[in-house]
Each structure stands twice: as structure tokens, then as C-alpha cells.
Amino acid sequence: xxxxxxxxxxxxxxMSFIGCQRSQAPVLFHPQxxxxxxxxxxxxxxxxxxxxxxxxxxxxxxxxxxxxxxxxKLRTIWxxxxxxAKYDANDAFDFPVGTIISKTFYYPRAExxxxxxxxxxxxxxxxxxxxxxxxxIETRLLVRRQTGWTALPYVWNEAQTxxxxxRAGDTVPLTMHKPDGSAKTDFAYQVPDENQCAxxxxxxxTTRELHPIGPKARHLNRDDPWHPGExxxxxxxxxxxxxxxxxxxxxxxxxxxxxxASVESRARAYLDVNCGHCHSQVGPADTSGLWxxxxxxxxxxxxxxxxxxxxxxxxxxxLFDIVPGKPDDSILVYRMSSLDPGAMMPEVGRATVHxxxxxxxxxWIADWLGNCTSDGAHVAMR
Amino acid sequence: MxxxxxxxAITMGLAALAACQQQPQPAAPAASTDFQKVLIERLLDxxxxxxxxxxxxxxxxxxxxxxxxxxxxxxxxxxxxxxLSFKDQKAxxxxxxxxxxxxxxENLAIEDAKGDGLKINEGANITIRxxxxxxxxxxxxxxxxxxxxxxxxxxxxxxxSVAIGASDAGIYVGQSKNVVVRRNRAERNVAGIEIENTIxxxxxxxxxxxxxxxxxxxxxxxxxxxxxTTRVYRNxxxxxxxxxxxxxxxxxxxxxxxxxxxxNSNDQVEIFDNDIADNQTANVIVSSYFSTGYMTDKGVAxxxxxxxxxxxxxxxxxxxxxxxxxxxxxxxxxxxxxGLNGRLPDVLWDGYVNAQRxxxxxxCIDNGQAQTLNADGPNKYKNPSVVTDKVRCTxxxxxxxxxxxxxxxxxxxxxxxx
Numbered sequence: 061x062x063x064x065x066x067x068x069x070x071x072x073x074x075m076s077f078i079g080c081q082r083s084q085a086p087v088l089f090h091p092q093x094x095x096x097x098x099x100x101x102x103x104x105x106x107x108x109x110x111x112x113x114x115x116x117x118x119x120x121x122x123x124x125x126x127x128x129x130x131x132x133k134l135r136t137i138w139x140x141x142x143x144x145a146k147y148d149a150n151d152a153f154d155f156p157v158g159t160i161i162s163k164t165f166y167y168p169r170a171e172x173x174x175x176x177x178x179x180x181x182x183x184x185x186x187x188x189x190x191x192x193x194x195x196x197i198e199t200r201l202l203v204r205r206q207t208g209w210t211a212l213p214y215v216w217n218e219a220q221t222x223x224x225x226x227r228a229g230d231t232v233p234l235t236m237h238k239p240d241g242s243a244k245t246d247f248a249y250q251v252p253d254e255n256q257c258a259x260x261x262x263x264x265x266t267t268r269e270l271h272p273i274g275p276k277a278r279h280l281n282r283d284d285p286w287h288p289g290e291x292x293x294x295x296x297x298x299x300x301x302x303x304x305x306x307x308x309x310x311x312x313x314x315x316x317x318x319x320x321a322s323v324e325s326r327a328r329a330y331l332d333v334n335c336g337h338c339h340s341q342v343g344p345a346d347t348s349g350l351w352x353x354x355x356x357x358x359x360x361x362x363x364x365x366x367x368x369x370x371x372x373x374x375x376x377x378x379l380f381d382i383v384p385g386k387p388d389d390s391i392l393v394y395r396m397s398s399l400d401p402g403a404m405m406p407e408v409g410r411a412t413v414h415x416x417x418x419x420x421x422x423x424w425i426a427d428w429l430g431n432c433t434s435d436g437a438h439v440a441m442r
Numbered sequence: 443m444x445x446x447x448x449x450x451a452i453t454m455g456l457a458a459l460a461a462c463q464q465q466p467q468p469a470a471p472a473a474s475t476d477f478q479k480v481l482i483e484r485l486l487d488x489x490x491x492x493x494x495x496x497x498x499x500x501x502x503x504x505x506x507x508x509x510x511x512x513x514x515x516x517x518x519x520x521x522x523x524x525x526l527s528f529k530d531q532k533a534x535x536x537x538x539x540x541x542x543x544x545x546x547x548e549n550l551a552i553e554d555a556k557g558d559g560l561k562i563n564e565g566a567n568i569t570i571r572x573x574x575x576x577x578x579x580x581x582x583x584x585x586x587x588x589x590x591x592x593x594x595x596x597x598x599x600x601x602x603s604v605a606i607g608a609s610d611a612g613i614y615v616g617q618s619k620n621v622v623v624r625r626n627r628a629e630r631n632v633a634g635i636e637i638e639n640t641i642x643x644x645x646x647x648x649x650x651x652x653x654x655x656x657x658x659x660x661x662x663x664x665x666x667x668x669x670x671t672t673r674v675y676r677n678x679x680x681x682x683x684x685x686x687x688x689x690x691x692x693x694x695x696x697x698x699x700x701x702x703x704x705x706n707s708n709d710q711v712e713i714f715d716n717d718i719a720d721n722q723t724a725n726v727i728v729s730s731y732f733s734t735g736y737m738t739d740k741g742v743a744x745x746x747x748x749x750x751x752x753x754x755x756x757x758x759x760x761x762x763x764x765x766x767x768x769x770x771x772x773x774x775x776x777x778x779x780x781g782l783n784g785r786l787p788d789v790l791w792d793g794y795v796n797a798q799r800x801x802x803x804x805x806c807i808d809n810g811q812a813q814t815l816n817a818d819g820p821n822k823y824k825n826p827s828v829v830t831d832k833v834r835c836t837x838x839x840x841x842x843x844x845x846x847x848x849x850x851x852x853x854x855x856x857x858x859x860x
Contacts, residue, residue, distance in 0.1 A: 248533075253505070255485065255486060255508035256506075258541075259539075265541065265563060268510060360740060360743065366664060366742075367663070367736040367741060368693075369665065373583055373610075373689040375691030378691050379735070391691065401535060402555075402586050407534065407535035408533060408534060411533070432741060
């Protein structure tokens with residue numbers, strides 16, 4: 061404890077010194093250990109009025125992103141100078157040792173200490189973040205070390221000047237409402253502990269190695285919000301940060317909020333990024349036989365008339381994962397709409413219902429034709 | 443060293459708890475969350491070979507615990523002394539989730555988890571000993587699904603443990619290999635003990651009572667591993683008559699209240715030398731996936747074998763049961779065939795068979811005076827018949843399950859005298 065205090069004091073002193081020089085020390089990759097403050101990485105810095113990105117720290121955006129209680133997210137990648145990520149058609153890119161991926165969770169501020177439930181505005185984080193307008197919650201780092209990826213969650217202090225390592229996770233009580241003051245919600249925002257980070261990022265449950273989830277071609281293949289008119293992947297190549305990008309045929313997930321995209325493509329993109337890292341042939345949820353990643357086409361694997369394996373009370377009294385044409389009878393919708401820790405999906409990282417996401421999945425299921433009965437389906441012994 | 447530090451950190455809380463516990467008061471002492479951060483960080487920092495000791499006391503958690511390091515032992519001071527309470531859990535789908543092998547959990551209790559009590563997902567050499575997982579409010583649909591729940595595991599030992607109140611299965615071993623479940627007590631769950639899609643399980647000397655179904659051996663569709671080879675012997679399976687409180691859609695929701703031992707769609711199952719008594723639907727049920735109500739052509743893999751085959755039932759001691767079957771169909775069946783005061787036979791078989799299979803289903807029930815009823819499921823129960831003598835046959839005994847740890851212990855014991 062004492063050691064931590066000393067560390068923090070040193071860092072605070074160091075940061076004010078750097079502030080005087082009006083330039084940041086370069087990003088500092090820690091090949092091992094658990095730096096107690098986010099500041100020690102020099103990826104992001106805050107003087108309490110603005111959160112800024114250090115030199116070489118590149119922001120990025122996803123088509124459809126994982127839902128986290130309506131939090132906005134500022135995502136960045138830093139790679140050691142001269143290194144490049146290797147393109148992969150399906151999985152996360154292969155990033156060099158020394159890579160630091162950051163994700164800062166924040167909300168637009170509302171009156172009285174509450175936060176706003178609004179969609180992310182284009183360019184709202186173009187020059188970092190104006191801290192008079194947003195409330196920072198946490199910054200998660202995913203760090204590529206020699207031994208593999210490590211997850212480190214940092215929670216911001218009230219002054220928004222520093223974030224401190226919270227390996228055991230944290231609970232942040234929040235009140236959230238819409239700009240017109242309606243739909244006021246009190247909820248306990250859950251910062252995951254390090255092992256819970258792995259619960260999502262360990263995309264292969266047998267190797268249990270951590271991997272980034274967002275930086276995949278199909279999520280990144282979009283316009284670059286910070287460089288309008290440019291494709292984000294092409295921009296990474298032009299920066300010398302990505303190699304192996306094919307000239308054509310790069311996968312592309314739909315954006316949830318793109319009304320011009322089909323319902324199916326939006327629903328599948330949503331399920332892919334929110335569920336597919338666990339619900340895949342090798343993920344932690346492979347025990348369920350339900351695969352929701354982008355590569356799955358077998359409708360039974362996607363849940364059509366599929367009986368659950370071990371959902372327990374998570375069935376919500378429904379018989380099948382997806383009943384065609386009947387979202388209200390589908391376990392998938394029930395679990396996405398639940399806030400009961402024993403029934404809800406995803407299992408962590410959510411304390412509110414994503415109404416827009418559920419709506420698209422409901423619409424997708426509503427569009428399916430057919431039914432789940434066949435010979436023998438009504439001869440239950442009971 | 444670390445163990446000592448851990449002990450010191452919670453000493454203050456403990457002193458208070460110990461004081462409370464010395465008084466013979468029925469109400470549980472208030473749980474403290476002081477220990478939560480300590481234990482989470484201990485789990486994060488664990489190294490192979492570590493023993494994490496959790497002292498006596500009632501420790502509260504509002505989020506699930508996770509272990510991801512191989513070779514760790516978590517040990518309490520006893521299943522009624524060291525209690526991890528998840529009554530106020532706000533996040534996480536389990537009490538304790540383990541993604542690791544060479545894992546031992548012993549001598550503690552996990553109470554009132556919102557989801558599963560203890561889930562172990564993938565890993566070899568798993569020992570659960572003297573662990574109680576309980577939902578303290580009794581049977582409720584809102585209770586967590588599984589008490590002790592290893593899935594996709596190999597070399598699993600669950601012994602001297604207790605599971606109470608699970609809304610699905612108290613002890614549930616799924617998609618695993620080489621499993622021993624012995625000397626446990628399962629009560630007031632929907633399924634007391636369930637072996638599902640598992641290859642090689644010995645289930646013996648357990649007590650299963652007051653569940654909806656006592657001991658279940660099931661196969662579910664759409665999973666990479668179909669189960670087979672389970673021996674259920676020397677168990678006490680009685681009075682499993684609790685109303686089914688599973689949520690609809692759960693596999694066990696189709697189990698009639700009053701089921702002793704149920705085999706569904708599994709193959710190579712041997713049930714022998716058990717005391718099976720007073721299960722009001724039937725002491726033993728042999729059924730196919732067609733009888734669950736979940737069979738659909740779109741949702742079930744074509745490769746799935748829904749028929750129970752190579753089933754041997756012999757040498758059990760049956761008493762009572764069959765007198766108050768659950769569900770309209772079975773009630774009607776009982777009255778029609780055996781009269782108002784009669785009872786269904788000890789073994790109830792739904793009668794679905796794969797006509798393509800050479801040698802027939804090999805459902806062999808050779809159990810003295812015990813009778814077997816073929817309920818004629820394929821014809822919607824139109825022509826049920828007692829088939830006791832038609833199914834009297836024998837199958838070769840199934841192999842004994844040997845765990846590597848016990849094989850090594852046996853060798854070590856034998857070595858000095860050699």
C-alpha cells in the first residue's frame with residue numbers, strides 16, 4: 061500500500077514536470093510487471109481538462125462494436141516504431157511484441173453528475189476528449205508482451221487526471237438518462253477484473269491465450285472517422301502499420317446503425333462482435349453448441365430450433381434458441397433482454413439492456429419463416 | 443508466505459465472525475465483502491502449486507470469481523465452516539468459474555450463486571472434495587442452474603460433496619471423459635446427479651433423494667461428443683418426488699417428478715446393485731430424445747443418435763414407487779393398465795428403437811421380480827405392454843473407470859512390499 065502511494069506520487073510529479081515542457085515523453089512499453097497507473101504507459105495523458113493521445117498512438121473505430129452499457133469508447137493502437145501488424149482475413153491481426161491497445165470507456169455528461177445515453181457522435185474524440193463534456197470511467201489496456209497478451213484495467217479518478225490499476229475490477233454506480241431526461245436508469249457499471257477480461261479475450265478456450273477482439277479486418281474495414289474519405293485499413297497501410305492487406309475481397313461487417321444495410325447483415329454483425337468471441341467452435345461457449353461468429357452459416361448452429369444444452373433458468377421458459385418468426389419465443393432474445401446475472405448474455409460487461417441491438421436481432425428472427433415442430437416433437441412424457 | 447499474508451489480511455473480519463459462530467443461533471452471521479478483493483487478487487496471482495486457503499467464516503461476493511491458472515488448490519476449513527455467499531451477486535454467471543486443469547477444490551461451501559455454483563470449463567485432473575453447493579431458499583426456478591458443473595473435462599473426481607436446490611442439476615458432468623462421482627449427496631435439485639455426453643463415468647455410493655429425478659444419464663444433440671459407458675452402482679436413490687421446478691426448455695424440464703434413475707438417449711449404461719425406492723413415477727426410466735419434446739428436424743443434428751442402446755439393469759433392490767406418476771399421460775397409463783391402486787413397474791421404457799440397428803436396442807433388464815413396461819411411445823402410447831421377459835438378457839460388464847491419480851496411489855502403495 062505504501063509502495064503504491066509512493067509510486068503514485070512519483071508519477072504525479074513526473075507528469076507535472078512533463079506538462080511544463082508541453083510535450084509528452086514517448087510511449088513507454090512495460091515488457092513485464094503491472095504498472096499501477098495508466099500514466100506510466102504514456103499512451104494517454106490527462107490534465108483534468110483534456111485527454112490527449114501521445115505521438116504515434118492511433119485511434120481506430122469499429123463497424124459494429126461490442127455493447128457496454130451505452131458507454132462510448134476511444135480505441136487506440138500503438139506499435140513500436142518501425143513495426144507492423146500482419147493482416148489476417150478472419151482473426152485479429154498479428155500485432156508485434158510491444159503493441160499497446162487501449163480502450164477508454166466514457167460517457168457524455170448530463171446534469172447533476174448523471175451520464176447521457178446518446179450515440180457516439182462522429183469525430184467526438186478526434187482531438188482526444190474534452191473532459192468538461194465527458195465522464196471517464198475506465199481505460200483497459202491490452203498489451204502484447206513476449207509471453208502473449210496481458211489485460212490491465214485502469215479506473216479513472218474523480219478529477220479525471222489519472223487512472224489506477226484495478227485488477228480486481230470495480231463497481232461504478234451511474235445514473236444514465238436520455239438527453240430529454242426520459243428513461244432514467246440507475247445501474248452499477250462493472251469494471252471487469254483481469255480474469256473476466258480473459259473471459260471474453262480468451263477466444264480459444266483450449267489454449268486460453270488472450271487475443272484482441274476488435275482489430276479484425278471485418279470490424280475495421282470502414283471509413284476512417286479521423287481521416288474522412290479514407291478507408292481505415294488503407295490508412296493503416298499508408299502509415300506503415302499494416303502489411304498484407306489484399307487489394308480486394310476484405311470482409312466487412314455491417315454497422316448496426318446503418319439503416320441502408322439489411323437487417324440480417326446488421327444482426328449478424330451484432331451477434332458476431334458481441335457473442336462470437338465466446339460462441340464459436342473453439343470459444344468458451346463452445347459447450348453450448350451455439351456458434352454466433354461471422355463464419356458460421358449452419359442455421360442450426362446459429363440457433364434455429366436448437367434446444368439449449370445448459371441454459372438452466374436462462375431459457376426463460378422457451379424451448380429453442382431461435383423460433384423462426386417468433387422473437388418472443390426465442391431464448392436468444394430472452395437472454396439478451398435479461399438483467400439477471402444467472403440468465404443474461406453476455407455474462408459480463410453489461411448491466412443494462414441494449415435496446416437497439418435487441419431490436420435488430422428481434423427483427424432478424426421475425427423475418428425467419430417456418431416453425432420448430434416435426435415428427436415426435438409432441439410426445440413428451442410429462 | 444503468501445498464505446500467511448492472506449490469513450492476516452482477513453483476521454479482523456474473522457475474529458468477529460468466529461465470535462458470532464460460537465453462539466448457537468440459527469440465523470447466519472452477516473457476510474462481509476472485505477474478503478472479495480483479497481481473494482480475487484489471490485486468484486489472479488496464483489502460481490501452479492499454490493494452495494489458497496480460505497479460513498472459516500461467511501465471505502460475501504457481489505461478483506463471480508474466476509481462476510485461470512493450472513495446478514491450484516483452493517481449500518476451506520469445511521463445507522459448513524468456510525462459506526462463500528453469492529446472495530447479493532450483481533455480476534457474473536457463476537459463483538466460481540475455473541478455466542484450468544490440475545485443480546482441486548475442497549472443504550468449503552458455495553451458496554446462492556445467481557447462475558451456476560461451480561463451473562469448470564475445460565481442463566484435466568479435476569478434484570472436487572467435500573464441497574457443498576447450495577441454494578439456501580429451497581427448490582426454486584430462480585435458483586442457479588448447476589451446482590457442481592465440470593464440462594469438457596478429463597479425469598474428474600467428485601467425492602463427499604453435497605448439492606442442494608439447483609434448478610437444473612446438482613452435480614452435472616458434461617462432455618467429459620473418465621469421471622468418478624462417489625459418496626456425494628444430492629437433494630432437492632431438479633436432477634440430483636446428471637452425467638451428460640460423457641465417456642466413461644462411475645457413479646457410486648451416492649445418495650440422491652427429494653430431487654425431481656435422482657440420477658440421470660443423458661445425451662444432448664448438437665455436441666461434438668456423444669456420451670457412452672456409464673456405470674451407476676451402490677447408490678441410494680429414493681423419494682425423488684419433488685415437483686419439477688426447472689425452467690421450460692431446460693433438458694431436465696422433461697423429467698417427470700418421481701423419477702429414480704433416468705437414461706435418455708445414452709448408450710452403454712449399466713445400472714446395478716443400487717437401492718432404488720419410492721420414486722413415484724418409476725424407479726428407473728429408459729427413454730429416447732423423442733420423449734423430451736425437443737426433437738425438431740431443423741434443430742437437431744442428423745448425426746445425433748436419439749435412442750438408448752446397450753443398457754443393462756441388473757441386481758438392484760427396488761422398493762415401492764410407480765404409485766403416483768407425474769403427468770396426465772402416465773397417470774392415465776397407470777390407471778388403464780394397473781388400476782387406481784396399482785403402480786407402474788419399476789422400469790419404464792418409452793419403447794423407441796432404431797429399426798436399422800443390427801442386434802436391436804440391447805436394452806437388457808434382468809432384475810429378479812422387477813417388471814418392465816414398454817410405454818409404446820412411437821404409437822403415442824396406444825399399446826403399452828409389460829415386457830419383463832422379452833427384455834431379460836445380459837450384456838458384458840462395462841469397464842471400471844480408473845483415475846490417473848488413484849492409479850498412481852495404488853502403485854505407490856504396492857511398491858514398498860514388492
